[in-house]
Amino acid sequence: MLAIYPGSFDPITLGHLDVIERGVKMFEQVVVAVLYNPEKKAVFSVEKRIEQIRWCTQHLPNVEVDSFVGLTVEYAKLRQANVLLRGLRVLSDFEKELQMAHTNKTLWSGIETVFLATNKEYSFLSSSVVKEIARFGGSVTHLVPENVASDLHLYYS
Structure with a gap:
């Protein structure tokens, strides 16, 4: 079974990576789908x-990284x-995500949403x-994969 893990991932965090690593144990393939949202000003293109996510998921053979626009x-x-x-x-994530899951179900009855509770060490963590x-100028090496930490350092220097 194929699962889609959609998000902006700007940037991908260790919390996102935790969900991906646990998701690949549940599904035959996980597609990490990067949403292009023209309404948001992203740090990274x-x-x-996509490059960042591919680098930090290269150890997971059943992960694909793609992008999409729209619903x-x-x-x-x-x-x-x-x-x-x-x-x-x-x-607060649950309330928002449950509303989104119900909305998605009204758009297509064939879709199901599987929620994974993040591990407690990532419960505070967000891309923002x-x-x-x-x-x-703070260190983010304990919050994101090392390639992303380097990219952020370059971006903000």
Whole structure:
């Protein structure tokens, strides 16, 4: 079974990587799908985010990295995937993600959402937090893969 793990991943964090590594144990293949959202000002281009994710998931043979524009359910249909993989950190994530799962189900009855609770050491972690720390010169090496930490350091120097 194929699962889609959609997100902006700007940048990918160790929390995201944790969900990917656990997801590949549950599904035959996981597609990490980078959403291009023209409404958001991203630090890294979609191409750079794909490169970063490929680098830090190269040890996982059943992971593919791709990008898409538009509705996640339309991308899932295109890929013939019936499962969306999502990570949950805190209660507010659950409320937002549950609403999104219900909305996706109204758009396509063939889609299911599987939620994975992030490990507690990543419960505070978000891409926004990482960018904030990096912007002010703090170390993010304990929050993101090493290639991403290097890219952030270059971006903010």
